[in-house]
Amino acid sequence: MRMLGRIRVSTRLFGAFGSVALLLIVMISVAVASSVAQRHASQRASESFALRRDALVAKFRAADFNGWQTAYAFDTIRGVPGATDAAGRMRAKFLASTAAFQEDLARVGARELTAAERQQLTVAENAFDHFMKIDEQIVAGYRTGTPDAVKVSNELVSGEALYWFDQIASAVDQLAVQAEATAAADTAAARTTYTRGLRLQVLVGAICLLITAVLAWLVTRMIAKTARNKAILAAIVEQSxxxxxxxxxxxxxxxxxxxxxxxxxxxxxxxxxxxxxxxxxxxxxxxxxxxxxxxxxxxxxxxxxxxxxxxxxxxxxxxxxxxxxxxxxxxxxxxxxxxxxVTARKQRAAAQKIADERAARAARMESLGQLASGVAHDFNNLLAIILNCTELVAEDTGDQVAGDLARIRNAADRAQELTSQLLLFAKREPVQVEIVDLNVVVTDATDLLSRAIGNNITLHCDTCSDALPVRANRGRLDQILLNLVVNARDAMPEGGTVTVTTGTTELSEGPAQTLPAGRYAQLAVSDNGTGMSAEVRDRIFEPFFTTKPVDQGTGLGLATVYGIVSDTGGTIIVDSTLRVGTTFRILLPIAD
Known part of the structure; x- marks a missing residue:
């Protein structure tokens, strides 16, 4: 069809060239004037159609943001978190749609409008200003959260907001109708001008006889340019x-x-x-x-x-x-x-997400550590007073209260042990460090660990063949090992296997790593017990958090392990699957 149209146009042009060649000089000025008039008429028609298109876009945009307003209102009523926040899914779409609608009105206003069209545009702008003010009241009411305020906001959504939306839609619709009428009139004028111009062009068409050679040269050049552009485009696609x-x-x-x-x-x-x-x-x-x-x-x-x-x-x-x-x-x-x-981008995003989660967890643990440190110091001062007073009372009283005072003293001693564990978690307890072989720590503790886990649990210890020197406090390393093994035992009430291994591991650079890249000593304690959910795994190092019955745990064992490992410059990694088991991996810097 395109080729047939081009053939028809060419035939008409050549017929005009032959029939009006002698009238070229006489009609050249008339032809120029006709061309200018035709161009102006076409421009007016194009402007009218553009105005109609912009008005229709604004009309549909108005329906769009009204729908998004209703959507975020429903989300608020249903209790969707952050429904009225600017970043909320429906609210963000509403704001984007209203901003686009304002741009639509501005684009319409920038065009040449008749008095009636300008009046409808003013009505639409005023109605939109009222609509946005009502929306501010609706959002304020929803954010207040009180039943009365929410009720008022609901009434505004179905009342005044809907009224002003109707005003906007009516004004924009009228503007589109008027623009369509103007476009029709301009099109008719353009068609009339075109017809008149075509007639004149027929008369002066003889000019084409003079420029046929030029046109042929231009067409040939255009074809060559098109072929070259296609070749360049094909090369771009191929080499992309x-x-x-x-x-x-x-x-x-x-x-x-x-x-x-x-x-x-x-x-x-x-x-x-x-x-x-x-x-x-x-x-x-x-x-x-x-x-x-x-x-x-x-x-x-x-x-x-x-x-x-x-x-x-x-x-x-x-x-x-x-x-x-x-x-x-x-x-x-x-x-x-x-x-x-986008594989690399997806991997970077996943690694960054892990890094952000670890950073947030570390910040939370640091905050808890500061709190625990302050509480432990104050509590220790109170316990010291209790113990001193107990000693004084014991010296001034007889044997009839000696038993009660002993129980007070024992309770205070146990409380001091708890505060000591809190200080370990908070990394506020000063200790002496030395270079200790991690293999020796595991080997020396094997007998103690075997007695601690009971007869229904098997203990396997597999140490590295090479020495694993780390700079730490030996007593605290023993405490880490005992706490982790006892924790594994408690996760296997029906029996199972606890595996303790030592070795080395290499860490590479990456946003998900909490330690510098390099080689680290690793102590791993694994069990095939009940495992943990993701929610529990994220909180196990918080002080006083425990899944055990109240009389079977203080919730400070793993918090103490976390504090010791952090104080030693290492990190602890937990891998756990429900009904499969758990592995704690402790990474410590290798001492020079």
Missing amino acids: ADATLALTLDGTITTWNSGAERVYGYTAAEAIGRSVSTLLQPGRTAGLATALTGLAEGRQFQLDEAPRRRKDGSEVFVSTILWPLRDDDGKLIGGAATERD
């Missing part, structure tokens, strides 16, 4: 780092660039002719039929971080856009896709 491929409507790959070779590992010869399902992970091919059906319907698809499969079977994540592909006649012949490898 993104994967670009084309496929038929049944999913067969027909085009494959070098970027696709780098992303997926298949050469063009290997990929062309294959089904695109080759690139999908097993179990994810069900959506392919839906995508191909949508593609045949002319729909476009966009996916972020979609999982794909490389030639070697490894997984790659891509951000992809799939759109319909048509020939010169507009017939749908297949689809084309551009896919960008």
